[in-house]
Amino acid sequence: MNVFGVIKNISLLEYLIRTLAVGIISFLVGRFIMKRAINQFTAYDFTVVWILGAIIAAPLIDGEISFTYIIIPLLTLFFWHYIVSLLSFKNRNLGLFFNGKPMILIEDGKIIRKNFKKQFINIDLFLSQLRLKNIFDISEVKYAILEPDGHLSVIKKEPNRYITPADLNLTAKPISLPVVVINDGKLFEENLKNLKLNKEWLMNNLSMYDIDDVSKVYLATIDNYKKLYIAKKDI
The missing domain is CATH 3.30.240.20 (bsu07140 like domains)
Incomplete structure (x- = not known):
């Protein structure tokens, strides 16, 4: 049974075997690809993962696509991702080019409209993100920064921040994992x-x-x- 080669009329059993193989390959891709691509997911990482997904799924979509045809593209993408990640780590300018730069959306309670327009950010969705961070008044925000991975970082103004033990010159008990x-x-x-x-x-x-x-x-x-x-x- 030539399950992994070119199959013009794929049977149900062959399709199930191919599905299992694709599942294993997908697991290995997720297991061994740079953790940065999964945790941070910048625009560059999204492109790599999207292409990997398309390549891995190809033998399922078309039975005439042999599994041997996807090995070289997979290895090429792994190598490409490794090299670009290494160069981005070694060179800050390359890192900013591939991963993008943080962008200030609010500074000292004032909205930076040009940055909202650059990123096509809807103000209603932005306000909902602030509410998720328990912020209901923009005037409380000192800085709101859109990170390269799409997450929103917010720093409140000093009078609106939570009081910490350090503010009261107290020593907090160390935290331990149960x-x-x-x-x-x-x-x-x-x-x-x-x-x-x-x-x-x-x-x-x-x-x-x-x-x-x-x-x-x-x-x-x-x-x-x-x-x-x-x-x-x-x-």
Whole structure:
């Protein structure tokens, strides 16, 4: 069965096998392509990912397209993306050319209309983005910057910023990531040991929530301050 070659009349089984192969290739592309292309997604990265998607899907759209025909374009795009990313990293001017520049949309509470026009930004959509950042009054904004990846960065004016411990000359407690000790009824005793706790301590605390068996717990986490979070299973 020549599944990966040229097929004029593709059968359902051959189509399913090709679909599985495309899924594997898509996973490998997502796994090994530069993380920058996925996390930041600049205009250049969007172009690369869009072309990759079209190439990978081609054998599914047309059975007469052999999988061997997509290998060279895939490798070429990988090489191209690597070289351009490396050059952008080494040379700031090239990086700005390929990735774009940040653009100031609001400065000291004033809208920069020419920058809105350059980017064809709709004011209503812009205001909705501000509201998502809990800003309802443009006069509160010191700077609003459109980043090269399309995200909006906002800095409030000093009187409108949240007070931080540093503003009050206070020392904030260090933040630690909670550790999962129970997941879907399964107890992770190794994580308890790392926190210098034991099962007896855990069961005593679970009893405060009327829980007598870890199997009744969907999720339980403990932070460095021994604070316990419990989510019961839905019975």
